[in-house]
Amino acid sequence: MNKAVLRGQVSTIDPVEVLSGLSGLAFAKAHATGNDFVLLADPRNDFDPSPEQVAAICDRHRGVGGDGLIRAVPSSAIEEGRDLLLGDPSAYWFMDYRNADGSLSEMCGNGVRAFVHFLVTEGFVELPAGASLSIATRAGIKTVTRSVNGYAVGMGPWAFAFPAEALANDRDSVVDAEGLKAPLPGLSIDMGNPHTVVTVATAGQLAGLGLVRSPRVDPLPAAGTNVEFVLRAEPLVHDGIGEISMRVHERGVGETLSCGTGACAAALATRHWAGDAGIGEWNVAVPGGVVKVRFTVDSAGDEQVELSGPAVMTGRGVLA
Numbered sequence: 415m416n417k418a419v420l421r422g423q424v425s426t427i428d429p430v431e432v433l434s435g436l437s438g439l440a441f442a443k444a445h446a447t448g449n450d451f452v453l454l455a456d457p458r459n460d461f462d463p464s465p466e467q468v469a470a471i472c473d474r475h476r477g478v479g480g481d482g483l484i485r486a487v488p489s490s491a492i493e494e495g496r497d498l499l500l501g502d503p504s505a506y507w508f509m510d511y512r513n514a515d516g517s518l519s520e521m522c523g524n525g526v527r528a529f530v531h532f533l534v535t536e537g538f539v540e541l542p543a544g545a546s547l548s549i550a551t552r553a554g555i556k557t558v559t560r561s562v563n564g565y566a567v568g569m570g571p572w573a574f575a576f577p578a579e580a581l582a583n584d585r586d587s588v589v590d591a592e593g594l595k596a597p598l599p600g601l602s603i604d605m606g607n608p609h610t611v612v613t614v615a616t617a618g619q620l621a622g623l624g625l626v627r628s629p630r631v632d633p634l635p636a637a638g639t640n641v642e643f644v645l646r647a648e649p650l651v652h653d654g655i656g657e658i659s660m661r662v663h664e665r666g667v668g669e670t671l672s673c674g675t676g677a678c679a680a681a682l683a684t685r686h687w688a689g690d691a692g693i694g695e696w697n698v699a700v701p702g703g704v705v706k707v708r709f710t711v712d713s714a715g716d717e718q719v720e721l722s723g724p725a726v727m728t729g730r731g732v733l734a
């Protein structure tokens with residue numbers, strides 16, 4: 415029997431059987447720098463998929479295939495969404511994000527661009543270039559602005575996962591992965607979802623990492639973590655813009671071609687390790703393309719993170 419692996423558990427449920435129970439379900443597919451998603455429109459909150467159903471749909475061999483599944487549901491239809499509407503009544507749509515293994519995540523930076531592009535192309539919202547839309551997520555309301563060639567997401571504030579004063583030598587963990595000669599220091603950043611960032615020394619080291627299996631993070635946060643391996647460009651700053659390359663192992667997924675929240679965490683950790691030199695703009699090269707990260711300070715003096723990049727619709731279908 416095929417096995418769907420849920421975070422930390424092995425389920426004996428057969429994905430083929432699970433999918434046959436979903437016959438007729440309409441879906442779309444989209445990607446954002448190669449991070450790909452199955453998208454479902456659920457305007458009446460009819461279908462809250464189980465982890466097994468998500469894992470079966472995201473299965474790349476027996477299902478549709480995707481790094482995650484995103485359900486578009488009105489915020490007013492679910493409890494988490496109703497709470498957010500009190501803060502921003504315009505956040506009509508809630509991004510219900512699930513990882514490929516069926517686990518929930520709070521936030522997905524590439525996913526939210528793909529989500530808004532899906533809402534636009536399927537006619538659920540009108541969003542001309544320059545206009546913005548509030549999207550409700552488990553990590554709060556995000557403002558997504560359409561540009562000529564993609565979307566910019568106001569990711570909100572960030573935080574060290576552990577208090578800065580608790581950091582020993584600018585790290586809070588050690589990370590080991592296949593291909594590393596020795597464990598490396600990790601710095602954990604909260605982007606609404608958890609990340610641990612590691613710097614590697616050479617392009618060969620980055621390319622030689624084996625990321626099929628989860629990197630080992632010690633101590634591992636109770637909720638798990640996404641792990642970013644970063645290579646700094648030499649010099650780090652070019653024309654005022656910080657430049658890094660990154661590979662990522664995502665919690666609940668495995669290696670992906672891109673991770674938007676991970677790119678923000680990677681830029682933040684690299685800036686911290688560079689002595690917080692006021693580098694406000696970053697290009698983050700990932701296997702699936704390039705995303706941009708910008709840091710700005712709002713009127714209250716709080717630092718805000720903006721992520722921008724493309725989103726592409728790749729197809730529509732119906733489960734057989």
Ligand SMILES: N[C@@H](CCC[C@H](N)C(=O)O)C(=O)O
Nearest residue numbers: 519522523524607673674675
């Ligand atoms: N690919 C995403 C992050 C998706 C969620 C992540 N795997 C988690 O469990 O937190 C991104 O683009 O941010």
